Amino acid sequence: MKMTQYIIRRLLGAIPLLLVISVIVFVMIQLTPGGPMAAFEENPNMTPEDMARLEEQLGLNQPIHVKYYHWLMKMVHGDWGYSMTTKRPVLKEISDRLPNTLQLMLAAYLVALGVAIPIGIISAIKQYTLFDHVMTTLAFIGQAIPIFWFGLVLIIVFNVWLKNPVTGKPLFPGGGMQTYGTTGFHLWDRLYHLILPVTMLSMFLMGSYTRYTRSSMLDVIHLDYIRTARSKGLAERVVILRHALKNAAIPIVTIVALDLPGLFGGALFTETIFSWPGIGRLFFRAAQRVDYPLLMAIVLINATLIILFNLLADVLYAYLDPRIKYS
Amino acid sequence: MSPANLYFDEALAAETYHRTLWDIYWGQFHRHHLAVASAALVILMVLLAIAAPVVTNFTPDKVNFATRYQAPSSAHIMGTDGLGRDEFTRILYGGRISIAVGLIATTLGLLFGTLVGALGGFYGGWVDNLAMRLTDLMLALPRLFVLIIMTMMLRNANVPWLQSSGGIAAIILVIATLSWMTVARLVRGAFLSLKEKEFIEAARAQGAGNSRIIWKHLLPNAMSPIIVAGTLRVASSIITEAGLSFLGFGVQPPTPSWGNMLQNAQDEMLKGHLWLAIFPGLMIFIIVISVNYVGDGLRDALDPRKLQ
Numbered sequence: 001m002k003m004t005q006y007i008i009r010r011l012l013g014a015i016p017l018l019l020v021i022s023v024i025v026f027v028m029i030q031l032t033p034g035g036p037m038a039a040f041e042e043n044p045n046m047t048p049e050d051m052a053r054l055e056e057q058l059g060l061n062q063p064i065h066v067k068y069y070h071w072l073m074k075m076v077h078g079d080w081g082y083s084m085t086t087k088r089p090v091l092k093e094i095s096d097r098l099p100n101t102l103q104l105m106l107a108a109y110l111v112a113l114g115v116a117i118p119i120g121i122i123s124a125i126k127q128y129t130l131f132d133h134v135m136t137t138l139a140f141i142g143q144a145i146p147i148f149w150f151g152l153v154l155i156i157v158f159n160v161w162l163k164n165p166v167t168g169k170p171l172f173p174g175g176g177m178q179t180y181g182t183t184g185f186h187l188w189d190r191l192y193h194l195i196l197p198v199t200m201l202s203m204f205l206m207g208s209y210t211r212y213t214r215s216s217m218l219d220v221i222h223l224d225y226i227r228t229a230r231s232k233g234l235a236e237r238v239v240i241l242r243h244a245l246k247n248a249a250i251p252i253v254t255i256v257a258l259d260l261p262g263l264f265g266g267a268l269f270t271e272t273i274f275s276w277p278g279i280g281r282l283f284f285r286a287a288q289r290v291d292y293p294l295l296m297a298i299v300l301i302n303a304t305l306i307i308l309f310n311l312l313a314d315v316l317y318a319y320l321d322p323r324i325k326y327s
Numbered sequence: 328m329s330p331a332n333l334y335f336d337e338a339l340a341a342e343t344y345h346r347t348l349w350d351i352y353w354g355q356f357h358r359h360h361l362a363v364a365s366a367a368l369v370i371l372m373v374l375l376a377i378a379a380p381v382v383t384n385f386t387p388d389k390v391n392f393a394t395r396y397q398a399p400s401s402a403h404i405m406g407t408d409g410l411g412r413d414e415f416t417r418i419l420y421g422g423r424i425s426i427a428v429g430l431i432a433t434t435l436g437l438l439f440g441t442l443v444g445a446l447g448g449f450y451g452g453w454v455d456n457l458a459m460r461l462t463d464l465m466l467a468l469p470r471l472f473v474l475i476i477m478t479m480m481l482r483n484a485n486v487p488w489l490q491s492s493g494g495i496a497a498i499i500l501v502i503a504t505l506s507w508m509t510v511a512r513l514v515r516g517a518f519l520s521l522k523e524k525e526f527i528e529a530a531r532a533q534g535a536g537n538s539r540i541i542w543k544h545l546l547p548n549a550m551s552p553i554i555v556a557g558t559l560r561v562a563s564s565i566i567t568e569a570g571l572s573f574l575g576f577g578v579q580p581p582t583p584s585w586g587n588m589l590q591n592a593q594d595e596m597l598k599g600h601l602w603l604a605i606f607p608g609l610m611i612f613i614i615v616i617s618v619n620y621v622g623d624g625l626r627d628a629l630d631p632r633k634l635q
Binding site for chain 1: 463464466467468469470471472473475476477479480483484562566569570573574575576589592593596597601604605607608611612615616619620
């Protein structure tokens with residue numbers, strides 16, 4: 001089958017790409033001073049001999065290409081190394097936090113699409129009406145707001161200013177995943193803690209998805225087949241939802257697939273501001289301490305996701321639109 | 328029939344005849360009122376930032392413990408921070424940094440992106456292959472993560488000019504390195520379609536060499552999308568710098584930038600000093616939305632389908 005061949009070829013092409021990325025990132029991290037030895041430099045009990053011995057033990061005194069080779073060989077055998085600051089396995093650190101980030105991202109996507117798609121459709125149907133103008137302007141504003149600042153503003157309004165009228169406590173929590181002192185997973189408590197971070201993260205997507213839905217609806221809404229559908233006497237609802245949206249959705253699906261891995265970046269801000277124990281905050285901490293096994297793993301996992309979702313977007317596009325053929 | 332058509336107005340005809348391309352562009356642009364207003368606002372902000380020493384009597388890094396944490400008042404219209412520095416003054420000087428970083432990083436990115444795209448699109452073959460591989464590689468990098476790792480590397484490198492003024496040169500280089508790919512693809516696409524056109528063949532027949540064709544024929548015709556993409560890129564570069572600095576990886580204090588002024592804003596606002604969290608972000612928001620509107624207006628004005 002043509003498609004399978006295409007997918008296999010793209011996947012094979014991803015391997016050298018990931019190798020080059022790993023070299024670039026590895027070199028950049030190795031050229032950064034600091035790292036695991038920085039913590040010991042201030043310690044008066046550490047003699048230069050101790051430092052040298054430790055460097056030797058950690059394998060830090062080897063030339064850069066040797067270090068890379070060791071890292072790569074271990075990595076392809078499934079050993080991603082240990083975090084230099086927590087001494088825990090890198091994969092454990094990541095797998096502990098990944099579900100938290102995924103919760104955040106998934107919720108943000110549901111909210112963003114749930115808001116943006118209906119608004120985009122109505123905006124397109126009622127082009128140049130007051131509704132359209134207001135929504136287009138709001139979407140423009142949404143795209144221009146720096147999300148980290150938006151997060152701060154959310155905390156000011158919903159945590160500092162607005163209080164729960166019954167208990168007098170802040171209306172929404174300003175950080176964390178659950179109420180302090182509780183253990184385990186409680187759905188309502190989790191949702192309560194998700195509201196502000198998800199609002200912040202979905203804002204990042206909502207503006208562009210609204211504009212995107214609007215313009216791809218506008219692209220199809222004036223086409224002949226829509227006129228045909230109308231002249232058959234179909235209800236307007238059916239024309240819009242079944243005939244127009246189906247084709248307008250193709251570019252939207254593609255763009256969502258392309259954006260998804262990039263959301264880890266947006267999540268970094270959200271997780272830092274709302275002390276959400278996810279991948280973004282893990283990266284943030286690791287970057288401050290130049291914890292290279294952790295940094296390498298997070299960057300490479302994300303790069304892999306970017307490449308895979310790129311492929312997924314292309315495949316979806318071809319699948320949804322039979323006019324597209326990949327050779 | 329309107330009176331104007333009853334007789335031949337020579338002056339009018341001459342004026343119409345001499346409308347240059349730029350007149351047409353301007354005519355299109357100024358119909359987009361929001362874009363014109365935004366352009367004026369951007370210019371105003373740039374002028375205020377440049378004229379900072381004249382606009383304010385304070386200096387941005389003068390510590391004064393007698394005036395710590397003052398809420399906005401007539402003496403300090405945006406209040407003061409935890410070191411008693413005038414927030415408005417820091418906003419003005421921070422604006423210099425933020426705007427300069429956005430502009431210079433974008434210009435460098437545009438130049439490099441245009442170069443890569445032009446070479447690939449014009450020469451094709453292995454040059455194009457190499458150019459596009461490089462572009463794909465850069466696009467597969469997780470942007471924010473690599474931005475952070477790269478600034479850390481450059482900021483700590485033993486190169487004095489990368490460290491001066493809070494490390495702005497390092498930030499500019501990093502942002503430029505990670506923001507040329509869209510332009511490269513745009514320019515490549517434009518070159519690929521333009522170079523098959525008859526006017527290129529005509530130029531070649533007249534003996535024009537490669538460099539003349541690139542500079543005089545292809546590039547001017549590919550300019551509109553570059554200008555639009557570049558304008559929008561200024562806005563995103565400003566946001567990128569602000570984001571990096573907010574996280575502590577960007578412009579280093581005491582050099583103020585709108586991003587690093589927000590660095591401790593979360594602690595400050597929870598202590599009740601809300602203004603320190605509001606103003607820098609508001610400035611970023613205002614300049615970004617204005618630049619975006621200008622870009623939107625330029626896109627409409629430079630759209631060849633609208634030229635008659």
